[in-house]
Amino acid sequence: MDWVLCACVCFALVLFLVAFKLKCRTSPHGPREPPHLPSLPFIGSLLSLRSAHPPHVLFQKLQEKYGQTYSLMMGSHRVIIVNQHCHAKEVLLKKGRLFAGRPRTVTTDILTRDGKDIAFGDYSATWKFHRKLAHGALCMFGEGSASIEHIICTQAQSLCSILVDKAEASLDFSPELTRAVTNVVCSLCFNATYCRGDPDFEAMLLYSQGIVDTVAKDSLVDIFPWLQIFPNYDLRLLKQCVSIRDQLLHKKYEEHKATYSDHLQRDLMDALLRAKRSAENNNTTEMSGEGSVDLSDDHILMTVGDIFGAGVETTVTVLRWAIIYLIHHPEVQKRIQEELDSKLGCQSPRLSDRGSLPHLEATIKEVLRIRPVAPLLIPHVALCDTSLGNFKVQKGTRVIINLWSLHHDQKEWKHPERFDPARFLNSDGTGLVIPSPSYLPFGAGIRVCLGESLAKMELFLFLAWILQRFTLSTPPGQPPPLLEGKFGVVLQPAKHKVTAIPRPSWKTNTCEAC
Ligand code: PLO
Numbered sequence: 001m002d003w004v005l006c007a008c009v010c011f012a013l014v015l016f017l018v019a020f021k022l023k024c025r026t027s028p029h030g031p032r033e034p035p036h037l038p039s040l041p042f043i044g045s046l047l048s049l050r051s052a053h054p055p056h057v058l059f060q061k062l063q064e065k066y067g068q069t070y071s072l073m074m075g076s077h078r079v080i081i082v083n084q085h086c087h088a089k090e091v092l093l094k095k096g097r098l099f100a101g102r103p104r105t106v107t108t109d110i111l112t113r114d115g116k117d118i119a120f121g122d123y124s125a126t127w128k129f130h131r132k133l134a135h136g137a138l139c140m141f142g143e144g145s146a147s148i149e150h151i152i153c154t155q156a157q158s159l160c161s162i163l164v165d166k167a168e169a170s171l172d173f174s175p176e177l178t179r180a181v182t183n184v185v186c187s188l189c190f191n192a193t194y195c196r197g198d199p200d201f202e203a204m205l206l207y208s209q210g211i212v213d214t215v216a217k218d219s220l221v222d223i224f225p226w227l228q229i230f231p232n233y234d235l236r237l238l239k240q241c242v243s244i245r246d247q248l249l250h251k252k253y254e255e256h257k258a259t260y261s262d263h264l265q266r267d268l269m270d271a272l273l274r275a276k277r278s279a280e281n282n283n284t285t286e287m288s289g290e291g292s293v294d295l296s297d298d299h300i301l302m303t304v305g306d307i308f309g310a311g312v313e314t315t316v317t318v319l320r321w322a323i324i325y326l327i328h329h330p331e332v333q334k335r336i337q338e339e340l341d342s343k344l345g346c347q348s349p350r351l352s353d354r355g356s357l358p359h360l361e362a363t364i365k366e367v368l369r370i371r372p373v374a375p376l377l378i379p380h381v382a383l384c385d386t387s388l389g390n391f392k393v394q395k396g397t398r399v400i401i402n403l404w405s406l407h408h409d410q411k412e413w414k415h416p417e418r419f420d421p422a423r424f425l426n427s428d429g430t431g432l433v434i435p436s437p438s439y440l441p442f443g444a445g446i447r448v449c450l451g452e453s454l455a456k457m458e459l460f461l462f463l464a465w466i467l468q469r470f471t472l473s474t475p476p477g478q479p480p481p482l483l484e485g486k487f488g489v490v491l492q493p494a495k496h497k498v499t500a501i502p503r504p505s506w507k508t509n510t511c512e513a514c
Pocket of ligand 1: 305307
């Protein structure tokens with residue numbers, strides 16, 4: 001009898017514990033697991049992720065079934081997808097340090113020599129030190145320094161003169177924009193520019209596209225690293241492109257080392273070299289406040305590679321989207337041109353005109369909202385057990401912020417699919433407003449985009465120079481450019497042709513030729 005009683009008590013205890021555990025999982029107060037997509041051993045949630053939609057759109061659609069924050073398994077990795085701004089800000093700002101990790105993947109390891117860069121490198125003392133160094137160097141040559149404005153305007157001017165030569169022809173803008181933006185970043189990083197047809201520049205165009213097409217796209221080899229043992233076209237292409245990039249970077253690095261002087265800081269590479277030399281003179285390592293850090297050649301090369309790659313690919317992509325939306329919305333283009341005419345007349349745009357051209361500024365903001373450059377940002381990793389809203393987060397969980405969902409959230413934006421720069425203008429159209437907190441085009445927190453202010457200066461000056469002189473449209477007989485992007489580490493528009501028609505005042509030489 002005693003035995004039966006004992007069994008009953010044990011059974012009741014087990015029932016009680018199970019019920020308690022279940023209560024904890026669903027309690028509205030205590031942390032619980034986020035809703036989870038079905039997952040199988042080994043392949044994880046792969047079957048639920050098969051879709052004709054690109055990942056950012058699929059993740060946005062999955063909210064309808066699983067809520068705004070949910071989790072899934074990518075192979076053996078737990079991933080949380082965040083589709084709402086309050087959780088995004090908790091990850092990026094409130095708990096920025098706890099979520100500052102980066103996953104290591106096969107493709108980013110190839111690109112960055114195992115994470116020795118800033119964008120894809122994991123959180124560490126070395127990372128913090130390099131980021132601080134790069135930030136300092138960018139500030140030195142960035143906003144406030146007259147030279148950067150001069151560099152951008154010189155490039156904008158030469159871009160416009162090429163458009164004058166090709167006036168009214170049907171032209172793919174992309175290579176010209178890339179060369180102009182590359183030359184800005186090249187001046188900053190290496191104190192050099194490329195001429196048209198320069199073999200190094202042509203090589204860069206090719207390798208960069210190859211890298212964008214293959215890196216950090218959550219391709220199968222990034223989810224199942226053992227797939228590397230099989231022949232893989234993408235990986236072979238990536239390795240070839242990275243090797244060409246490395247040769248170019250290496251050449252610049254050697255040139256800089258050979259001509260380096262302690263008394264002259266020509267560019268960003270000199271700034272990094274100086275930091276390295278002073279660390280070597282003071283001791284063998286540099287202290288970052290959290291222990292000694294490595295200032296290896298690899299780290300310097302990868303940091304420059306990041307600034308160079310990010311500086312070119314992102315700005316060119318936004319400029320291309322801006323041109324596409326302006327072609328689709330001639331009324332917006334006309335409004336900006338009226339503003340340029342009335343505020344600047346024949347004077348070429350300068351950075352100090354930013355405050356007086358709100359329609360152009362609002363248009364840039366709307367382009368960054370409707371087509372964010374990196375719709376899923378770069379995944380974050382939880383560095384310890386923590387929580388997100390009411391959800392438990394285990395150490396090592398990857399967190400993907402779906403910027404696309406934030407920027408297209410129906411609760412935050414009226415008709416989010418509509419291109420409407422006026423949403424960023426105050427009621428009388430004279431100043432700018434940010435109408436929703438669900439807007440993070442450059443990310444936020446300790447991993448916020450390093451080039452934000454440089455990008456904003458370039459977008460403003462290039463677009464102002466172009467629109468002051470030309471009206472952009474689709475060449476006769478051609479369909480308007482597509483609004484769907486090609487998903488990758490940046491969301492790129494499809495190739496298309498543009499006609500740049502000189503505006504009357506510039507055509508008749510009322511204003512000086514550019
Ligand atoms: C672009 C192609 C280059 O050849 C290499 C490169 C370096 C840094 C990357 C950039 C690419 C794409 C955009 C990235 C940037 C670092 C930060 C930026 C991912 C791959 C964004 C949007 O987060």
